[in-house]
Amino acid sequence: MSKRTNTTATARLKQDYMRIMKDPVPYVQAVPLASNILEWHYAVEGPEKSLYEGGYYHGKLVFPREFPFKPPSIYMITPNGRFKCNTRLCLSISDFHPDTWNPAWSVSTILTGLLSFMLEKSPTLGSIETSDYTKRQLAAQSLHFNLQDKQFVDCFPNLAEEMRQTLKKREEEMARSAELNNRSVNAGLANSSSRVQGVNGANEQQGLLNSALTNICVIIGFAAFAYTVKYVLKNIVE
Template sequence: MNARVLISVMDSAKFNSKSPTIRRILKEAQELASSPSPDYCAAPSESDLFEWHFTFKGPPNSVYSQGIYHGRIVLPPAYPLRPPSFRFMTPSGRFETNREICLSISGHHEETWQPAWGIRTALVALRSFMETDAKGQLGGLDTTDQIRKHLAAESLSYLCPACGKTNADIIKDCHEQSESNGILSSGAPEIEVPSELKMGWKDEMSPETTVGKSPDQPAEATPPAQSDTHSGSLRPESNLNRTASAVRATNSRRSPTQNGPAVSMRVGQAQHPSLPPGVPRWLDQLIIFLIVILAAAILHRLMSTAATTV
């Protein structure tokens, strides 16, 4: 896990250097190799650019301070849009071994990972999580501090089959590289762990993109969508608009033959108003005829009276 590994990977023709994901991974690998830390290191394997190995010292002033812990990092094809997953290979008494860990805002939805974060930030955050109280915490193992100190002492001799070195030898190389680069004298670069960054087991994370709430803190980064009931109470006119649109859509789907009888019926009703039930139409016409005859007789009588008077 040194610069030679990075050169070997970069010289390989097994990947597309034009891919944004590949360029991002190579950039981070180069940055970690050129600015190593005496407390941790990470590098891609010689055969797979998406599989890394990491090693770091236990957090100071903790039961893990005398230990050195090793593990694997798996980068997803969509990295950095999706977070890397970490898997501890060295027993620590804090985390389960060989179980994938993902980092995100909520700790339950990997989609809340921020692409601006990188492997170095995630590695420093994971190291800082070790010194938190494991009791009641996600991934915390129920064991004693004495066992954790015993595992820390044994961790130095752990030998990774892929790396071919013990944890103690790997950290020794990191220390020497930092010293040769002048980092020990000038001080290692400070990496600020985002306060909203949390960890979670990958096999327990939600596959959906909708961000939920973690048990201890609500995920405020993505507010929940409003329900239909809530939207209706705020904007009642939206229901009327939807009803009017539905009526227009229904009318537009009617065929001309369906519209024809309806129009004819409405015209017929306007020309011939409906009569009270039981009254025949000829009786109505007879009444009108008698009224006309009576009016003509009255008019004739008035004209005759006027002529006699004259």
């Protein structure tokens, strides 16, 4: 019975994989391990205009041998601010709720449901509460985190390469921004220096002008004094 059930699970999961390859789930990539088709790894891209935009979130689905008659365990591996990491998540599509499980649901259905619940704020076992800022910060950090995970890189080599290119562009943009800031600061310092020199030059010119005027006044004063003395002496003589 166990062997037959396992064969059923394998056949169903192969069928689901072919379906995903033909009709991908929006914002989600998923592949089974080559060594164990009962363990799948997924990568969720944060949708536009969501708190997770720009982030990629790695997780895994662990299917029971009785699949599709029993639901899988669902885990999130990448820090995300919505779910605990490496913890079984309590969702209506996970093994926490076998009573609500529908054997007609496929891997695509599970991943679509996971993304939908991730974008909500409903609490459940395995969920956490964090600020919007934290979620955005974790989204920005998720690429670097995933690239340190060998399992992620092995399962999603093309996506990993895209992440490397994205991080490289970010570093180049930051370097350009830093260079522009340095140029702006240096230009500001140069302008300040020029203004100081201009003020000093103007003060120096003003000082020379004042000195010249003082000398002229002294000369005029002496001339007036000499003329006055000469006039007084002339009157005395007369």
